[in-house]
Amino acid sequence: MLSLDALGPEWDCPLGSKDLEEEEGPWGGGSGLPPPGCFPGTWRHDVGLDCKGSLEGAEARAWTVYYYSLLQSCLQQAGLPETQDRSHVPRTGCPGAEVTLCILGSPSTFLSVLLEGGVQSPGNMLLCLSPAWLTKVPAPGQPGEAILLVSKAVSFHPGGLTFLDDFVPPRRATYFLAGLGPGPGRGREAAELARDLTCPTGASAELARLLEDRLLTRRLLAQQGSVAVPATLAFTYKPPALLRGGDASPGLRLVELSGKEGQETLVKEEVGAFLHSEALGDALQVAVKLSGWRWRGQQALRLYPRVELGTVVDTVLALLEKLEEEESVLVEAVCPPARLPFPGSPPPGPGLAVRICAVVCRTQGDKPLLSKVVCSVGREDRPLRHQSALPQTLEAALAAVLALEAGLSSEQRGGRRARTDFLGVDFALTVAGRTLTPVALELNGCLCLEACGALEGLWARSAAAEEAAAAPLVETMLRSSARYLMEGKQLLLIGAGGVSKKFVWEAARDYGLKLHLVESDPNHFASQLVHTFIHFDVTEHRRDEENARLLAELVRARGLQLDGCFSYWDDCLVLTALLCQELGLPCSPPAAMRLAKQKSCTQLHLLRCHGPPWPAPSLHAVPCCPLESEADVEKAVHQVPLPGVMKLEFGAGAVGVRLVEDAPQCHEHFSRISRDLQGEADHPGIGLGWGNAMLLMEFVEGTEHDVDLVLFGGRLLAAFVSDNGPTRLPGFTETAACMPTGLAAEQEAQLVQAAFRCCLGCGLLDGVFNVELKLTAAGPKLIEINPRMGGFYLRDWILELYGVDLLLAAAMVACGLRPALPMRPRARGHLVGVMCLLSQHLQVLSSTASRESLQALHDQGLVRFNLLEEVLVPGEYEEPYCSVACTGSSLAEARLRLLGLCQGLGIDGPHYPVAYFLSHFK
Secondary structure, three states, X not given: OEOOOOOOHHHOOOOOHHHOOOOOOHHHOOOOOOOOOOOOXXXXXXXXXXXXXXXXXXXXXXHHHHHHHHHHHHHHHOOOOOOEEOOOOOEOOOOOOOOOEEEEOOHHHHHHHHXXXXXXXXXXXXXXXXXXXXXXXXXXXXOOOEEEEEEEEEEEOHHXXXXXXXXXXXXXXXXXXXXXXXXXXXXXXXXXXXXXXXXXXXXXXXXXXXXXOHHHHHHHHHHHOOOOOOOEEEEEXXXXXXXXXXXXXXXXXXXXXXXXXXXXXXXXXXXXXXXXXXXXXXXXXXXXXXXXXXXXXXXXXXXXXOOOHHHHHHHHHHHHOOOOOOEEEEEEEOEOEOOOOOOOOOOOOOOEEEEEEEEEEEXXXXXXXXXXXXXXXXXXXXXXXXXXXXXXXXXXXXXXXXXXXXXXXXXXXXXXXXXXXXXXXXXXXXXXXXXXXXXXXXXXXXXXXXXXXXXHXXXXXXXXXXXXXXXXXXXXXXXXXXXXXXXXXXXXXXXXXXXXXXXXXXXXXXXXXXXXXXXXXXXXXXXXXXXXXXXXXXXXXXXXXXXXXXXXXXHHHOOOOOOEEEOOOHHHHHHHXXXXXXXXXXXXXXXXXXXXXXXXXXXXXXHOOOOOOOOOHHHXXXXXXEEOOHHHHHHHOOOOOOOEEEEEOXXXXXXXXXXXXXXXXXXXXXXXXXXXXXXXXXXXXXXXXXXXXXXXXXXXXXXXXXXXXXXXXXXXXXXXXXXXXXXXXXXXXXXXXXXXXXXXHHHHHHXXXXXXXXXXXXXXXXXXXXXXXXXXXXXXXXXXXXXXXOOOOHHHHHHHHHOOOHHHHHHHXXXXXXXXXXXXXXXXXXXXXXXXXXXXXXXXXOOOOOHHHHHHHHHOOXXXXXXXXXXXXXXXXXXXXXXXXXXXXXXXXXXXXXXHHHHHHOOOEOXXXXXXXXXXXX
């Protein structure tokens, strides 16, 4: 027997006005003094809870003290240290340039979010215990909107460390989440603070009013068709626009009332028809309750046997008198609890009622993600509510609904930046026919989150602890903060790139970036997609110093007020560093960019970096020799062990890279490249503007991997490891890849640290870098460093799996802002992909696997399709034409899906054995 407020007969609540109790505490709309303290503990009470420049009355002060004690009690029960008061030494920070995730509400409700935020973004997750600690000020140039400033808060750090801090000057919130309520008190104050902010807001009173209306959300869920809801008869008085008209919903009957009196006949007819309808199924009881924002959290209902028509009608008529506009009286089926048979045993006594509670978070691309499911178990003849039963783990599948607000105006949402970033969904577990069925009861804002946090608290000191329910929410808070910090930033971009970089222009528009482009091609399609287009020949890189000075003069002459300058195009990286130096903008030093750009210089420099500290970068470098003449080749074959690898010094895309077995092969390949690839016109975009010098390096056995790093101030903020399949020797064109890596955690850590140390060894301290390595029996060995964002499919895959945009991270670093990234990004699945080559797939790319067909599959969510070249024209020195990938909940599932797809489309074949290319991914 489980409706949302399932009560046995002895729990019947009289329906007098005094029995309609408000939620306890000011965040739910209550008022008055806090309840008597029941927090046994030895923490200090002489802490600085007063906020300078803001006075609290006695009642408000009492609530602030209450919530501080509640926080200490929560920390104590979790085995975490007491909050340290350091408010006597104000924090200065970097106003307007740092992430500030601010929560105003009960510590017990948001504790899981706060602790997770302290891990993912140390010192930037702030809890305000009083509205007086916050101030709204008008936003310059944005009429009707306000900036939220934090003067005092409890900051959260790794290990559960917390500090009571004052901020001078105040920190500007980049994300705000508040406990909300309809009545007077702090819930009302929080709602006012959350309204019409310039920063992203994870909830608003307007949205909560909609999403916590049982009738509205049940209708929304029922219309989806895939979510069961209890059979419900609703009498609604002057319903809101969202409930008027529309299609009928299965099991949900809505009766619109224009008045509250004289409805006896209508009510009797409707209730009678409902109680005898098949929609109630096996339910033996019905519950009568009030619905609407005003009744949120108030526990007034009556349970009746289904056969008692008269008493149900009388109760409905009594409740109609209490309705205000847009409120309802609900008569709903009480879902019979699931019973397990006990063959041959005596009756087991009272059955068990099971309440399932799920937390759904908004993730990258506004996709709902089921974060955690817990359940509460109790007797079927006793009420089973939040905070009155012990949560336990329950694995289940859930399809979440998070689309209601898409059609709402800014006013209806409570502000331009207000949206719902997480939901709690309550289910009852019942039996329909012979099927165990979860029935959705309601959506809520915080109760399910608190229940999941309570479960995590039970496991806090256990090795079995798993990902926090709040982890995806904190990641969303960080992602939203990054967008907020970057909105309106002016960036100079050097080099537009080709078709594989088309995502840049759409992303820039989405993030609100103002791009100014420097590009050699006056007819480049991107010239129409940027704020300023500067046509300038950047292909002759031996004149980069002179060109940097000329470009700096052009920027100043045009009066561009730049926040940053960056490039993702190989050819332009050194020029970009020189230009940043000329303009005084953040960037890694030009010398470091030159060192990383020239492959032999990278290896030879790192071979000399013996440390300390240890392990030194020299452990990962590979012996090599630069080649500029035939004489250099002759010298190199006696210095570098063969077989070896010959490649262009400044090359990209594995063009011209070849395995050489002996000295004649070395001379032959050098002559061939010297003849065929002399300048930029011979193969644009692979670095020939730097010349066609080559190098010979030792060939090392092992599996190949990419590590994409985000560095800021010499600190590693994030790393993403992917695995590459075996290549088609003697060439090294990429064939296949998977992400996340299938390596053991220790091997993954070795690769990340090797990549990080190699970047630091070259002086690359700030930026997004792609490092190619091989994992050998002797540990990671460096192939090369690409001092820019990873190419091909990497940005798309990382965004899809981790919700982290390397483009946005690179733009933030270029503006001198620390990227707002989770400390430990978690992959939400697996991707396995294969490259298509014109030399092998020209026929299928013109038929079964055409660009249009692959794009259609991508749009349907069946594949990830990344186009790397525009035209179907084979060349002697080829690069991949496109990447086709499949997702899966496991690496094996994604690999099998991809293999089946490639066989079906004709990508797999005797001369391009996809199964072999995927053989490393196990």
